[in-house]
Amino acid sequence: MSGQFLDYGADAILMAGLTGKNWHLDDYVERGGYKALKKILSDPNHWTPDQVIAEVKLSALRGRGGAGFPTGMKWGFMPKTAPVKYVVCNADESEPGTFKDRDLLRFNPHLVLEGMIIAGYAMGCARGYIYVHGEIWEAYERCEEAVAEARAAGFLGDGILGSDFSFDIFNHHGFGAYVCGEETALIESLEGKKGQPRFKPPFPANVGLYGKPTTINNVETLANVPFIINNGGQWFLDRNQTGAGGTKIFSISGDVARPGNYEFPLGVPFSKLLVKAGGMRDGLGIKAVIPGGSSAPVLPGAVMLETNLDYDSIVKAGSMMGSGAVIVMNETRCMVRSLLRLAEFYHEESCGQCTPCREGTGWLVRVLHRIEHGEGKPQDIDLLDRIAQDISGRTVCALGDAAAMPIRSFIKHFRDEFVYHVEHHRCQVPDYV
Numbered sequence: 001m002s003g004q005f006l007d008y009g010a011d012a013i014l015m016a017g018l019t020g021k022n023w024h025l026d027d028y029v030e031r032g033g034y035k036a037l038k039k040i041l042s043d044p045n046h047w048t049p050d051q052v053i054a055e056v057k058l059s060a061l062r063g064r065g066g067a068g069f070p071t072g073m074k075w076g077f078m079p080k081t082a083p084v085k086y087v088v089c090n091a092d093e094s095e096p097g098t099f100k101d102r103d104l105l106r107f108n109p110h111l112v113l114e115g116m117i118i119a120g121y122a123m124g125c126a127r128g129y130i131y132v133h134g135e136i137w138e139a140y141e142r143c144e145e146a147v148a149e150a151r152a153a154g155f156l157g158d159g160i161l162g163s164d165f166s167f168d169i170f171n172h173h174g175f176g177a178y179v180c181g182e183e184t185a186l187i188e189s190l191e192g193k194k195g196q197p198r199f200k201p202p203f204p205a206n207v208g209l210y211g212k213p214t215t216i217n218n219v220e221t222l223a224n225v226p227f228i229i230n231n232g233g234q235w236f237l238d239r240n241q242t243g244a245g246g247t248k249i250f251s252i253s254g255d256v257a258r259p260g261n262y263e264f265p266l267g268v269p270f271s272k273l274l275v276k277a278g279g280m281r282d283g284l285g286i287k288a289v290i291p292g293g294s295s296a297p298v299l300p301g302a303v304m305l306e307t308n309l310d311y312d313s314i315v316k317a318g319s320m321m322g323s324g325a326v327i328v329m330n331e332t333r334c335m336v337r338s339l340l341r342l343a344e345f346y347h348e349e350s351c352g353q354c355t356p357c358r359e360g361t362g363w364l365v366r367v368l369h370r371i372e373h374g375e376g377k378p379q380d381i382d383l384l385d386r387i388a389q390d391i392s393g394r395t396v397c398a399l400g401d402a403a404a405m406p407i408r409s410f411i412k413h414f415r416d417e418f419v420y421h422v423e424h425h426r427c428q429v430p431d432y433v
Contacts, residue, residue, distance in 0.1 A: 013239075013247050014104065014111065014223050014263060023142065025149040028110040034155055036229035037114055040121060041163040047229075052122040056225065058233030060245035065090055065181075065218030066293065066322045068244070068311050077205040078123040079213050086209045087119045088190070088216040089130040091139065092174055092181040096294040096345060097325035100249040100261050101219035105132070105139040108223070109146035113169060115222030117155065118229060120167040123215055128169045131186050134176030143171045178349035182397040183216040185351070196351045197397035218323075220249055240265035242310040248321075250309060252277045254328035255284065267310040273326065274305075284330040288414070292322025294342050295402030297409030301329075319409070334427045335414040339406060340368040346403035357400040360391040364407060371418060374425035381418045385411050 028034070040047040057072030078085060089112060093101040104112060116128045132140040147169050150156045158166045177195045179185045184198035187209050208214025224246055228236045237245040248266050250273055253259040257278025264273065270289070280286055286301030291309070297319040299307070307317045314321045329338065347361035364387055367380050388404035395401070411418060420428040 013227055023107055033110050034114055036226035041161050049122045055233040059228045059236035061224055062244045064220035075123055078215055082213045084212045085125040086214045087125045087128040090216050091130055091132045091219050094133050094178045097253055097327040098251055098293050098323045100251045102136045102139045103261055104219050104223055106142050109142050111223045113150050115225035117167050118225050130171045132173050134174040140173045179351045196353045240267045242267040248324050250324045250326055252326040255281045255330035256328050257281050267308050270304045270307050270309055287331045288329040290327040292320045293325040296320050296322045297405050300413050332429055335410055335417045336372050336421050339410045340372050342406050343368050354395040356391045356394040360387055361403050363387050371421050376422040
């Protein structure tokens, strides 16, 4: 479910004042758009590429796509002397529960473009690509129109704004493969190949798109860059007290009254996000929360109500922030049925390259299916945990881990429901619709 942008005053940076009607270039410029790019190109002696990277490092901006790697450090990995380099925007948003990036591209595409252009300037790139998830056609069309507007206005192309900096952006519509959210699989797909992850090293910063150095950033990550340049890295850092700068868009879905995208400073209590989302739908109690997209370990609702939404706090609680997709489940949800649905997704999306993932995800689905349908055996619960453990850390990319972590966490926190299914051949609670 894709939510409407919701503005909550001073907390909002990326979403402040946005609607579905003001995404065009004129609207963006009226809001101060491309001011950061003009600032850099009008004073290149001060805003050198190294200075831009230094400002992003100061901001403590971490990747918003899931891994949370420091953005400025990642930009600094790009070799300075390479004649051809690329910057790629990863818009292959396809993890269940995540729907923030598509709304940024729909409602504020020029913000993402400006962030990409500044990234290209900082890393010495002349070309960028936006890889849009194959099932989000509206966002791809919006990106195409925005790129055309920016190119016609001189914000893209040769000699941008009369400077000696040239940069252009091209949109690429993917084919709906979840694994293409992994950066090397994305590169393979961009090159016209089957989207399968590469072995690392070499890393994309050395050997990336078409064998050239490449940096890949998430949509939300790049959207923060103009604000950092306009207001300073320290300003961005000071917007929260977590040690990781800025705000975060949280996509909250599931059994809440108002699912959607909500922007808060990192470190906001989960309880505050839940209140902004209207609380639990129909007044039912909270049972479980997946705080970082479907691949993140599930946590009991009581634990989440005492947890802040930032990288370190969620890790301490036993999960991870991931992309900031918060999936809320009420007290009537069957954990076995919910886990089976997740397992089916990861089995379907496995690219098949690695045996542990290709075969293991199928085993997980089959074992969960028989437990859910009253045919489970007492040893099946430990078998699930063992299969998941054998998948973890044994695949080229993190899809295997993404399939395994929900299994182990669901069993850890809700083992009694699995035992009940096995012993009584039915669900412990009726599923709420």
